[in-house]
Amino acid sequence: MLNSLLNKEWLRRKRKTAPAVAPVTRAASFSLVFILVLVCLPLAPLLPAGTWVLVSLVVGWRLILLRARGAHPGKLIRTLLVVVALALVLLHYGTLLGLEAGATTLVSAYTLKLLEMRSRRDALVLSFMGFFVVVTGLLFSQSIAMTGYLLVCLVALVSVLVGLHQPGTQTDIGPALRTGLLLSAQALPLMVILFVLVPRIPPLWAVPHPDNSARTGLSDEMAPGDIARLSQSGELAFRATFTGEVPPPEQRYWRAVVMYWFDGRRWSQGDQKDWQKVGVAEEELISWYPQKPAWAPEQSSANVDYRYDIILEPSGRPWLPVLGPVNTAVQGTGLTRDWRLLSRDNVDLLRQYSMPSSGFQGMDAELPTWLKAASLQLPATGNARARQWAEELASQYGSNTPALVSVVLRHFREQDYYYTLRPPTLSGNTIDAFLFDTRRGFCAHYAGALTFILRAAGIPSRVVAGYQGGEVKEGGVVQVRQFDAHAWVEYWQAGYGWQRVDPTAAVAPERVEQGLEQAVAEEGSFLEGNLFSPVRYRHIDWVNTLRLQYEQLEYQWQRLVLSYDEDAQKDLFKDLFPGKDTLTVLLQLLVITVLLVMVISLIWVTRPWQQKLAPADRYYQQFCQRMKRKGLPRHPGEGPEDYALRIKRERPEWGQKAQEVTELYIRLAYANQEPQSHEATLQQLKRLACI
């Protein structure tokens, strides 16, 4: 009671101060607060703690205001709040630009706008901002779950727009919500049409992308335990779809990073300084599309083993995993000297690309001196036992490199080496410690050790990191997760080129053939830190079925919707309308379908089929209409009998018919009549009145 009084008093005061604004109803204000929380929630992980406090404070203030207590913030306080909000963003991100900082600024602005909202105009601005904030959330995730959440947000936003126009007495949100849902549903068909048909265009200008640096994934350097840590993650790395045959597991080596530089502990790709040491410029390392690399042979399209395309999850890195060595680049990428594909920018958004995998196995005809130097680089000292063993091997086998390699592999296989996800920690001479003492390790240990031995024996070699294997799904889809990360070795064989060798396969062949889970089955260490990953529960049937179906759905969603860009659009309409210009086809279809939607909507709103009159009246009205066209309209106050008499008087030639129609109509409309003859009379009237 007191509240409502206070509220009235407040309203009166408000009217006095701002007479020309339409006030926002309480229900609408509440829903605006609700919507703010709803749309900002996906951005929650981005917000600095300070901004969190600010948002909660302001929302609380607004709620108190809605209970008609407290005062609206004055100009000074509002200014102060803006300054504080900006300072918080600057403190945390060091900038107001950039995607994360921008999103935080947007959330702060949105919240402060809510606080100072007074008129319906402010409320409209707020709900429009809501649409924008929702989209900001989409830049960070487009998963199916996020899409579902997006739909909820959109319906809520539409309902709020409706709610702003509800009568002030309406406190129930039900009607607004129902209307919002209805309107949203009605908007769907046109939305789908526009989505498919509006010609997609490439980005117009460069924009800041989400920061993916904290993501789990491959990195450009490798210490013995790194990949083991990666293998604790069930996150999706990429999906590849093969048209045609899917290669067997032992051939599914996805190359991503090649590491040359070893500092005694870690292997790394090397930076500019490292490469300058061996005297090589960047142009010789990488060639950007559409430039033809000097080192690549002409591609023969006939010799293609597999065709596939990949949808890569954002990784924050430029590497584009490819199956085996490649010798050609596509748009936006470059081909490296070691036959990998690099993106011009870091992959911060979902990225799709397709690659034919040719029979090309990286047959470098010759080894440049700088590359040879890099491939033989070792620290000056350390790991003496390994070096000694390598020298022994080198003196034994000389230039018979394959024999030397197979001896090392046999050593791994026959001695008691173990493949494990829980390798003991190594320090000091890590290679020696692993090779001769612990003998337990993960792929990185084996790859690193093999490369060290080969180099020490004078054979150019390098560590390759990437993914191996992946789960094969229906329709030629291979799904590769972070725990499929792997490292192996390539060594130089004169006259052949670079030869791939996987020392892990010697220790644990099941890792290559069946995947990581099988390889560490006895140990039980698979995803052990990841209790909630559905992948961990693969062996429980129904969880697995659910997981598989969800993954399938997510995959289809990615393939059909999220990767629907200008290329996908072009491909689709090239297939549907071969031999025609895609843009013309799109525009024509767009105009036709939009017109169609408009016409259907027009018919739907005018509803010509809805009869507003009883049949008898309708037919009689039709008769009157026809008489009107002949120049004898019925006056509103003229009864049917009088009208018939007037027709007869003024136009005797129609008198007869007018009388008949009138008689039938009177019988139907005014007289006592048995129901059985009613229908017959009606039909008679219809015949007479409509001819």
Next chain:
Amino acid sequence: MTLTDQVLSGLSQAISGKPQQLRLALCCLLARGHLLIEDVPGMGKTTLAHALARVTGLDWRRVQFTSDLLPADILGVSIFERTSSTFRFQPGPVFTQLLLADEINRATPRTQSALLEAMEEGQVSVEGESRRLPEPFFVIATRNPVNQSGTFPLPESQLDRFLMRIELGYPDPASERAMLSGQTGRTVLSSLPVLMDDQQLRTLQQQVDQVQASERLLDYLQRLVAATREGDRFVCGLSPRAALALLGAARAWAFLAGRDYVLPEDVQAVFPAVAGHRLQSRAGGSVASLLAEVDVTGSA
């Protein structure tokens, strides 16, 4: 030729050239209503009442209203009988089947209301005792619209008790000529045939009640009544009682036309007579313009 047609043709022998008014008068009788005739003296009001009484076989009386007329002069009075030492009720002129109340607006409001109450209730109470009036009971009152000085205009609430108000108006030349030559008018009254008795009249009244009014017709009637209440045509609109009266009159009109259902035309025919005296027009509103504007079919 039906009985009602015979009655009408009988009446027209007495008053020629006024078929519409005769029909309305008979309609009023059949609808169990009372009739108010507003006209200057000498237009044949008495002749109409007399002729109506004669052809329908009702007994009738006439009271000339004056300013000193007391309620007891109409209703009757209890006279003390010296011989029996009792009060004896001497019934007034109201105890008849057809009462002609001439120049009703000359009597004081007290006397007027005594009559009007009798009309409404169908009974009178004198000295605390109720006495039923005969059946049927039909009042024809006349009112002189000119020379208003010294008159007591009927209050609007009382006017509502009359089902219809009609004006006779001057006769057309041919009728007047016929009257002058003695072919019509008061002179033929005694030669008019008696066509029915009160029992038959009651039967006819019951038949009128059976006349059917369809939903559409009721809709129209309601729209018509509602239209009198809105806009600034009239000072105040028709009452629900007036709406019922209108329906009854329309039924009787349809019955006179030989139909067992009501048409909008029936409503329109009786509407001026039924509504005219109940509505006080303002801003140039008239009953005729109302009829022209309210849509019969109700599609808009």
Next chain:
Amino acid sequence: MKSFLSQILLPQAFRNRWQRWLDRRIPLARSITLNQKSLFILPTAAGYGFLLVALLIFLAGVNYRNSLSYGVAFFMVALFQVALWQTWRNLAGLTLTARHGYSVHAGQRARLVVTVGSEQSGTGKRFGGLGVMVGWPDGSQPNGNLVRVDPQGQNVDVELTCATENRGVLRPGRLRVETTWPLGLFRTWSWVALDQSVLVWPSLIPVEPFNASSSQGEGHQSVAGGMDDFDGFRSFQPTDSAAQVDWKVWARSDELVVRQFHGLAGDDLWLDLAQAPGRDIEQQLSWLASQCVALSSTQAIWGLKLGEIVIAPSQGGSHCQQCLDALARFSGPQE
């Protein structure tokens, strides 16, 4: 050619044209059902803002290659289209009917009632009919003098106000009907010509209490032979009616007496235009109107003389109204 052009460009000429066009398209009627012919629709400022936001989101979709952003942008465009039809439909089929008006004195705000409702015997539940604003826009009220109604398929009477300046029959101009429901992105409106009028009485001015010059004070004249009040008895005369005899007295006392009555009549005041003070006819009429209003609250009985128009003496509110009506309609002394 030049004059023709200037004619078009002249605002007044343009307004006339617009009026004529409107008159053809939406003719005067007591009751109007809004349809394709009578409705106009355009986006509101908020609607353009909404499209701008959609465009920004589209650009985000382009630059981030974000399919769902495209989706949101297209959703907004599609919603815009839905709003077009829904806003239109919110008014389409709505029937406005002119009802009565309440007379007021010039200078006060006249109140007129309009019924807003859906068509008769409409089948099925109507969607909409919400947030309909009706009124005669003038700057007098914050919301432009428009009143909100939410008929929702029912018939709702709404009382609208309209400024008055002069006495006489006021015909308010075209009635504005508009709605932005459900989303506020479009505004559908119509200018409806309802055949509606209200009588505006002359304005009120402060006046001295009025007494007729021939006044004899507040006494009442007794009119003999009246029937209102019992006066007394007198002895029976042969011409007396039997009904006047008090038979109870005779039964008691053997004396024939007759009851006597008399009527009452107050002084009749006459308000006469010819004697009304005032500079011009309008001021005189105002004076008369003000006197009528003042007298109606007393027991006084008064009559009104306006040249040839004479209103017989009476009393009370409805008599006052009759007098005011006559004053409002008075068209000046007949020459």
